[in-house]
Amino acid sequence: MSTPPFSPAEARAARLRLGMTPAQVVAAMSQLGVDRPPEAVHAWEAGAVPPSEPELLALADALWCPVPVLMAVRPGTLREHRLARGFTTERLALRIGMDPYAYARAEAEHHWPGTDRQTLLLADALGLRSEDLLDLLDRGTELVGVLRQAVEGRWKAHVPALADLAQADERRVAGALRTLHREYTRFDERYMGHLVARNDDARLQEIAADRAAWLRALPARFRTLIGHGP
Known part of the structure; x- marks a missing residue:
């Protein structure tokens, strides 16, 4: 994490x-x-x-x-709202009646699988109105989707949309996407290099796992690069 x-x-x-x-x-x-x-x-x-x-x-x-x-940031993600209220993932999951692993995964993947009751309890725990929480969850899901498209393809075309979703300056977003696209491309280069060299499957699986971990941390990395993080 x-x-x-x-x-x-x-x-x-x-x-x-x-x-x-x-x-x-x-x-x-x-x-x-x-x-x-x-x-x-x-x-x-x-x-x-x-x-x-x-x-x-x-x-x-x-x-x-x-x-x-x-x-020193205005909470903009589910995780940041949780931290702002002083909750660990385990305590918040217990409060809303959700398995801690399922809740942690929801935060990491920006996908909310909770029931209506869990959603209401989550909004209450975080001090948010239900409609504000749902908007936060929807925007988080959309942000992740656009980020994935940007790093995997032509990132420049996604700058305006991401700037709007993240409420950030377009120049900062462009700089962040340039960095992220370069980092993502290195995974493909490593993978193809080992594939051409016919290295064993274990090495290819290791690279694939590294890329999957990088993609899971992509939203947090993006927010850091645009100045909304550490």
Whole structure:
């Protein structure tokens, strides 16, 4: 799973407002079951490495800071809305009566398989109106579809549509798609190279698995590149 959006500057500002040292921060986090050394706080604040989801939630609690402040983005995906409300995937799945694996997969694949009751419970948990949640889910599904078409084909033609769906500047979207298309093309080049060399099936399957993982993380990668992520 990709790391959540995170602002090193906001994290440092929140800690300094409280007058806490990194050691005090990790001590507070350890009470929530997240044990990390003080060096981890230095790394997060320096932007060297972003925190994971559990680390982000524990850090926000330790700093008495709303999670959205540390994310420094306006929630635009189901995952970001979940994090903004302080839910882990397991807790939210339990609250709406859904299998945690099924919920996590729905977030990753941007496809909502929930029942009407689960949808209503999800909207309530996230503090959204049902119609706003459904619009969010629909836009997420459409965004993934257009992104896939863009990286697999002529990406320039999809810039306006993606800029509208992501509510982002077209120049940023164009730059992101150029990068993503180049990354995706490398998978094809690797695959064909090994195919021509007649390497064993295991190597080809490894490349196919790498591409599948890259495609699952595509929406998060896109949002990062256009400046809506870490």
